[in-house]
Amino acid sequence: MTVRLYQVDAFTHTPFSGNPAAICLLPEERPAVWMQSVAAEMNLSETAFLWPTRDGYILRWFTPSVEVQLCGHATLASAHILWESGMLDHSLPAHFFTHSGQLTAILQNDGIEMDFPSSPTKPAKVSPDLLTALGAEAIDTWQAGNKYLIVVDGEDRIRRMQPDFVALRQLPGRGVIVTSQAETAGFDFVSRYFAPWVGINEDPVTGSAHCALGPYWAKKLGKTSMCAYQASARGGVLGVRPEGERVYLRGQAVTVLSGELLV
Numbered sequence: 001m002t003v004r005l006y007q008v009d010a011f012t013h014t015p016f017s018g019n020p021a022a023i024c025l026l027p028e029e030r031p032a033v034w035m036q037s038v039a040a041e042m043n044l045s046e047t048a049f050l051w052p053t054r055d056g057y058i059l060r061w062f063t064p065s066v067e068v069q070l071c072g073h074a075t076l077a078s079a080h081i082l083w084e085s086g087m088l089d090h091s092l093p094a095h096f097f098t099h100s101g102q103l104t105a106i107l108q109n110d111g112i113e114m115d116f117p118s119s120p121t122k123p124a125k126v127s128p129d130l131l132t133a134l135g136a137e138a139i140d141t142w143q144a145g146n147k148y149l150i151v152v153d154g155e156d157r158i159r160r161m162q163p164d165f166v167a168l169r170q171l172p173g174r175g176v177i178v179t180s181q182a183e184t185a186g187f188d189f190v191s192r193y194f195a196p197w198v199g200i201n202e203d204p205v206t207g208s209a210h211c212a213l214g215p216y217w218a219k220k221l222g223k224t225s226m227c228a229y230q231a232s233a234r235g236g237v238l239g240v241r242p243e244g245e246r247v248y249l250r251g252q253a254v255t256v257l258s259g260e261l262l263v
Contacts, residue, residue, distance in 0.1 A: 007257035008077035011205040011236035018236045019205035021074035026051040048074035056095030065199035070100040072207010079105035080253035111252040119144045119212040133167035144212035147175040155183040165196045188226035205236030214240040214247045
């Protein structure tokens with residue numbers, strides 16, 4: 001039995017930028033060990049697996065080494081494929097049932113808007129060794145779930161960071177978001193995301209990180225709707241709108257590959 005497989009660049013309208021995700025459309029659930037093997041074979045930051053259920057689709061995400069509880073760009077890519085392939089009418093929302101609860105995506109004129117859970121931040125002390133490995137001078141440090149959020153002074157510092165990933169992997173951690181207020185016109189804040197502990201040195205564009213970044217910068221800037229840029233080598237653009245315990249993330253996507261998985 002063959003399985004449809006796609007590669008989609010998310011949070012961009014231009015091929016070979018944004019964050020690539022593999023999307024595997026299954027007729028029914030497959031074993032987790034099989035999904036993990038496929039994700040390792042794809043060797044992208046995330047591979048999404050989805051199969052139909054009542055009122056929507058079950059959705060799970062895997063890095064090359066572990067399953068993750070929430071992934072923004074692969075959710076965006078999954079919704080994009082459902083509409084582009086004709087599996088879902090453009091007028092209908094995409095409903096996903098995940099380890100992080102129900103997620104919904106709606107196709108709009110300027111992209112896809114996703115309804116995600118907010119990730120509250122709290123002040124946190126960060127190890128000096130972590131900051132040294134990141135090459136970051138923090139002006140503020142927070143924790144969002146099992147990730148750190150490090151605020152630095154200046155967009156240029158974000159762009160010039162060259163973390164020591166070998167040193168990072170030797171320290172306790174799961175993921176680190178580094179952010180600053182934007183200086184580039186048209187953007188409110190910029191960020192980068194590092195997660196060598198789960199097999200991703202740097203994630204090109206990280207939707208789930210913006211579940212913490214959105215509420216943080218909304219309060220800091222006094223805004224209810226923002227435009228964010230993730231300043232990785234590939235780069236990506238996100239609309240971010242926090243609302244209560246939810247964060248609405250908006251972005252575009254483009255399919256770059258389609259094929260069949262033969263195993």
